[in-house]
Amino acid sequence: MKTASSKKCLQLLLFQAVLLGPAFCGKILVWPTEGSHWLNMNVIIQELIRRGHSFTILVSNATLYIEPRAKATEKFETYYVPFTKDVPETLINGIVDLWLNNRPTVLTFWQFYKELGRLSVGWQEMNKMMCDAVLTNQELMARLQGSGFDLLLSDPVTPCGELLAVKLGIPFVYSLRFSPAFTLERHCGKIPTPPSYTPAALSELTDRMSFGDRVKNFVSYHLQDYVFQSYWGHWDMYYSKALGKPTTLCETMGKAEIWLIRTYWDFEFPRPFLPNFEFVGGLHCQPAKPLPKEMEEFVQSSGEHGVIVFTLGSMVHSLSDEKSNVIAKALSQLPQKVLWRYKGKKPETLGSNTRIYDWIPQNDLLGHPLTKAFITHGGTNGLYEAIYHGIPMVGIPMFADQHDNIAHMVAKGAAVQVDFNTMKTQDLADALNTVIYNSTYKENALKLSKIQHDQPVKPLDRAVFWIEFVMRHKGAKHLRPAAHHLTWYQYHSLDVLAFLFTCTATVVFILFKCCLCCCRRCGRIAKRKKE
Ligand SMILES: *[C@@H]1O[C@H](CO)[C@@H](O)[C@H](O)[C@H]1NC(C)=O
Numbered sequence: 001m002k003t004a005s006s007k008k009c010l011q012l013l014l015f016q017a018v019l020l021g022p023a024f025c026g027k028i029l030v031w032p033t034e035g036s037h038w039l040n041m042n043v044i045i046q047e048l049i050r051r052g053h054s055f056t057i058l059v060s061n062a063t064l065y066i067e068p069r070a071k072a073t074e075k076f077e078t079y080y081v082p083f084t085k086d087v088p089e090t091l092i093n094g095i096v097d098l099w100l101n102n103r104p105t106v107l108t109f110w111q112f113y114k115e116l117g118r119l120s121v122g123w124q125e126m127n128k129m130m131c132d133a134v135l136t137n138q139e140l141m142a143r144l145q146g147s148g149f150d151l152l153l154s155d156p157v158t159p160c161g162e163l164l165a166v167k168l169g170i171p172f173v174y175s176l177r178f179s180p181a182f183t184l185e186r187h188c189g190k191i192p193t194p195p196s197y198t199p200a201a202l203s204e205l206t207d208r209m210s211f212g213d214r215v216k217n218f219v220s221y222h223l224q225d226y227v228f229q230s231y232w233g234h235w236d237m238y239y240s241k242a243l244g245k246p247t248t249l250c251e252t253m254g255k256a257e258i259w260l261i262r263t264y265w266d267f268e269f270p271r272p273f274l275p276n277f278e279f280v281g282g283l284h285c286q287p288a289k290p291l292p293k294e295m296e297e298f299v300q301s302s303g304e305h306g307v308i309v310f311t312l313g314s315m316v317h318s319l320s321d322e323k324s325n326v327i328a329k330a331l332s333q334l335p336q337k338v339l340w341r342y343k344g345k346k347p348e349t350l351g352s353n354t355r356i357y358d359w360i361p362q363n364d365l366l367g368h369p370l371t372k373a374f375i376t377h378g379g380t381n382g383l384y385e386a387i388y389h390g391i392p393m394v395g396i397p398m399f400a401d402q403h404d405n406i407a408h409m410v411a412k413g414a415a416v417q418v419d420f421n422t423m424k425t426q427d428l429a430d431a432l433n434t435v436i437y438n439s440t441y442k443e444n445a446l447k448l449s450k451i452q453h454d455q456p457v458k459p460l461d462r463a464v465f466w467i468e469f470v471m472r473h474k475g476a477k478h479l480r481p482a483a484h485h486l487t488w489y490q491y492h493s494l495d496v497l498a499f500l501f502t503c504t505a506t507v508v509f510i511l512f513k514c515c516l517c518c519c520r521r522c523g524r525i526a527k528r529k530k531e
């Protein structure tokens with residue numbers, strides 16, 4: 001196995017040396033995150049494998065979504081970390097419920113973030129256990145030390161990856177959609193986010209804000225910072241102990257060479273960024289492949305009306321009977337055919353135009369010429385496939401960044417939002433008719449699609465380039481802003497302002513005193529003259 005692998009690498013090296021100049025076959029360690037995070041990272045991994053690099057993935061043996069077992073090859077080794085506690089599915093359900101039952105409004109704002117912070121503590125505890133399981137396993141650590149990794153790839157919402165990289169003395173690269181309040185990006189990555197036009201994560205605002213919106217935005221940043229500071233703060237002690245010197249989670253995360261952010265300017269509102277931040281949203285998108293025969297026949301049977309693709313993502317398996325019937329009834333009123341990815345009970349009101357599937361080839365369906373609209377929960381992976389293929393959307397956001405994502409698409413004119421809690425049959429039917437029959441939505445979706453396609457270098461190639469760059473040069477320190485060496489008051493120039501203010505105040509005071517003195521003397525002279 002090993003020799004076959006090195007032989008292939010050698011062949012690749014020779015091939016590249018002849019044709020393209022020197023190449024490099026690196027060894028990469030991965031500290032993954034569950035769910036859609038993994039789906040996205042796996043695309044980067046598979047491309048790097050194609051280019052001759054090899055991977056070791058550290059996964060909890062209780063993982064819910066990460067399934068590299070079947071895919072194990074000579075270039076893809078999985079190490080299962082024994083984990084006695086179940087990955088709490090209740091935690092995921094708790095977070096979904098929190099959002100569905102307590103959407104953050106002006107009044108419930110505080111309560112919401114408090115509760116989110118509390119739930120996040122459960123997530124952190126689990127991560128700490130996983131971290132312990134690796135760091136205290138001396139046999140595993142010795143093996144990792146001896147493996148000569150060139151780089152570690154991780155998602156900062158699951159801490160510990162950076163700690164492991166520092167312990168192994170290797171550079172690391174992040175793949176990230178966002179962290180609450182952009183806390184990690186702002187405080188640890190030092191990316192600037194002016195609150196006057198950069199909407200805070202989870203605020204559902206756009207870049208055009210009224211005075212009231214700007215107040216909300218400003219407060220959102222600070223409130224989320226406050227709540228999540230204690231949440232991330234738990235790790236400071238842990239990191240200090242593990243590294244044997246006083247440090248913080250943020251300081252360690254700040255050592256990341258490159259941050260690969262899973263969005264792009266078709267989706268984001270223009271905002272400042274740093275040279276070590278690369279926006280690679282849509283890197284997983286591909287041209288559509290042919291559909292399975294039975295599915296293609298169903299799609300073709302829709303004729304001129306076309307089809308609607310519907311999924312609420314991999315995290316939500318079933319809805320209440322009432323909800324699923326409301327949805328099914330709305331769909332049954334449409335002339336389009338509907339392909340619905342759903343694992344729950346079949347609703348009674350399901351129309352003959354709607355088919356339920358356990359799984360759908362979402363990208364291939366969205367790229368089908370007969371597809372008219374996409375009903376989505378608003379996860380970034382799905383949104384990007386719709387953007388890539390220029391399909392207008394109806395968003396039914398449920399939790400996490402989904403409300404934000406849909407707010408972005410609504411602001412760009414490519415989507416209509418429907419509220420999951422209050423949704424009536426007619427609301428969903430109206431929303432679908434709007435995006436299908438009012439051509440502005442399709443036009444705007446196509447505009448976004450053109451932006452996504454027309455890039456100097458494709459997002460996946462950029463992601464791969466920077467990972468290879470970091471391996472070739474053992475880092476990307478030339479992109480690192482000096483902001484990392486400043487304290488918060490130096491960063492905001494508060495010490496300079498205080499100094500200048502003191503100087504000005506002193507000068508003004510002296511001038512004032514002089515004037516006063518002069519006046520008094522003049523007064524005295526005038527008085528004497530009079531006498
Ligand atoms: C993971 O490993 C632990 C320890 O060996 C074991 O007790 C547990 O049952 C395993 N869990 C799963 C889901 O395989």
Ligand SMILES: *[C@@H]1O[C@H](CO)[C@@H](O)[C@H](O)[C@H]1NC(C)=O
Nearest residue numbers: 413434435437438439440441
């Ligand atoms: C189509 O939608 C746009 C944006 O919401 C709206 O301004 C326009 O009036 C709509 N057109 C029709 C014909 O309803």
